[in-house]
Amino acid sequence: MMKSVAMNLLITNARVVDPSQELDATLDILIEDGAIARVDKRIKAANIETFDAAGLIATPGFIDLHTHLREPGQEHKETIATGTRAAVAGGYTAVCAMANTVPPNDERAVTEMVVAEAARNGWCRVYPIGAVSKGLKGEELAELADLRTAGCVAVSDDGKPVWNAQLMRRALEYCSMLDMPLIAHEEDANLNEDGVMHEGYYSTLLGMKGIPAASEETLVARDVILARLTGSHVHIAHLSTAGAVDAVRRARAEGVRVTCEVTPHHIALGDESVQSFATNLKMNPPLRSEQHRQAILEGIADGTIDAIATDHAPHHFDEKNVEFDLAPFGVIGLETAFSVCYDRLVRAKVIGLDRLIELFSCGPARIFNLPGGTLRPGSLGDVTLLDLDARYEVTREFQSKAANSPFVGETLQGRAVATIVGGAIRHDGRTLLPAGTTKAARKKK
Numbered sequence: 001m002m003k004s005v006a007m008n009l010l011i012t013n014a015r016v017v018d019p020s021q022e023l024d025a026t027l028d029i030l031i032e033d034g035a036i037a038r039v040d041k042r043i044k045a046a047n048i049e050t051f052d053a054a055g056l057i058a059t060p061g062f063i064d065l066h067t068h069l070r071e072p073g074q075e076h077k078e079t080i081a082t083g084t085r086a087a088v089a090g091g092y093t094a095v096c097a098m099a100n101t102v103p104p105n106d107e108r109a110v111t112e113m114v115v116a117e118a119a120r121n122g123w124c125r126v127y128p129i130g131a132v133s134k135g136l137k138g139e140e141l142a143e144l145a146d147l148r149t150a151g152c153v154a155v156s157d158d159g160k161p162v163w164n165a166q167l168m169r170r171a172l173e174y175c176s177m178l179d180m181p182l183i184a185h186e187e188d189a190n191l192n193e194d195g196v197m198h199e200g201y202y203s204t205l206l207g208m209k210g211i212p213a214a215s216e217e218t219l220v221a222r223d224v225i226l227a228r229l230t231g232s233h234v235h236i237a238h239l240s241t242a243g244a245v246d247a248v249r250r251a252r253a254e255g256v257r258v259t260c261e262v263t264p265h266h267i268a269l270g271d272e273s274v275q276s277f278a279t280n281l282k283m284n285p286p287l288r289s290e291q292h293r294q295a296i297l298e299g300i301a302d303g304t305i306d307a308i309a310t311d312h313a314p315h316h317f318d319e320k321n322v323e324f325d326l327a328p329f330g331v332i333g334l335e336t337a338f339s340v341c342y343d344r345l346v347r348a349k350v351i352g353l354d355r356l357i358e359l360f361s362c363g364p365a366r367i368f369n370l371p372g373g374t375l376r377p378g379s380l381g382d383v384t385l386l387d388l389d390a391r392y393e394v395t396r397e398f399q400s401k402a403a404n405s406p407f408v409g410e411t412l413q414g415r416a417v418a419t420i421v422g423g424a425i426r427h428d429g430r431t432l433l434p435a436g437t438t439k440a441a442r443k444k445k
């Protein structure tokens with residue numbers, strides 16, 4: 001990776017919150033040769049760069065399971081360099097890169113290109129996701145073993161579902177042998193038919209074509225059945241409806257290998273907001289009604305939901321600057337995810353801070369079997385530092401190439417201020433904060 005290569009670092013005086021060890025205490029963290037060496041009280045180490053984290057929370061590095069980096073092929077939207085710069089600005093030390101690039105990541109040459117570019121110009125770790133089917137067409141399986149060997153950590157035709165149940169079954173059987181999850185984007189395009197928002201009261205009121213909850217729920221039901229049949233691991237992407245939460249909850253109780261993620265925008269926003277016709281409220285799955293949003297919050301609180309994933313989907317300003325009906329689906333999320341979720345989940349008392357951190361780091365690592373997600377000695381020296389008192393207004397000034405965020409203009413509290421990847425400081429936002437705005441900044445004065 002680019003930038004300084006300080007592989008040794010001592011982080012002092014942090015409140016270390018590591019749900020993987022049920023740890024919550026003021027401690028120092030020593031990183032040596034890019035790995036966690038010790039987490040202890042007042043560590044003494046000579047000739048080492050020191051990061052004073054008094055007033056800050058230190059957690060295992062955040063991992064995003066669902067990022068669209070757009071490279072290769074759509075570099076006017078985002079690149080591996082700018083997308084990973086956005087990731088570290090949001091506290092992420094690793095992102096999983098979706099396969100629906102141009103060309104799609106359906107063969108090892110594309111995976112190898114992504115891995116090489118991430119090594120050259122990436123700011124954080126990049127784990128490629130391969131395609132399930134050749135050309136994402138849903139007709140013929142991609143060479144899944146090749147993709148796995150080249151470095152893919154999962155496969156997905158995200159952007160589309162796998163229509164064909166037989167192809168899905170065979171893909172799941174291969175994924176079991178290759179020990180990786182299949183990420184399912186669940187929608188039935190026939191039920192969706194030109195829909196642009198959630199089908200319900202507001203779509204009727206606004207006279208817009210709707211995407212029914214059943215579109216997602218029918219495919220989730222099918223894939224729970226296929227996961228049971230094959231004994232394979234299905235991971236449901238950006239789950240958005242009450243019925244889908246319920247289906248996952250019941251399947252897991254029966255021992256079916258189903259995991260799932262939700263996005264910050266589905267946690268924070270509902271379909272009533274679409275009355276503004278702002279195209280940065282158009283995404284797929286769409287913002288749902290309050291009943292569905294409440295079901296997602298329940299799933300987060302009771303442990304049904306394993307991870308918060310951004311579905312970071314950058315688009316160029318001109319692409320989104322059109323009528324609602326014509327705009328592409330998707331919003332960015334890497335740089336605001338933690339703040340939005342801290343606000344809507346922890347400050348709103350849905351869950352505690354430890355559970356939120358689990359959803360951003362330990363959970364994603366566990367379900368995709370990725371390194372990281374813990375500060376145990378010997379694990380990756382990936383650490384996210386949070387300032388829970390920092391208040392800031394979200395502006396269009398993003399590190400991402402894109403600015404299609406539904407949160408621009410909101411004032412949020414709590415943010416990732418520094419991001420350490422393998423012992424190297426990849427993002428240090430403390431210098432960007434106006435003096436006196438945060439507890440940490442005040443202490444330093």
Ligand SMILES: [Zn+2]
Nearest residue numbers: 158159185237
């Ligand atoms: Zn998707």
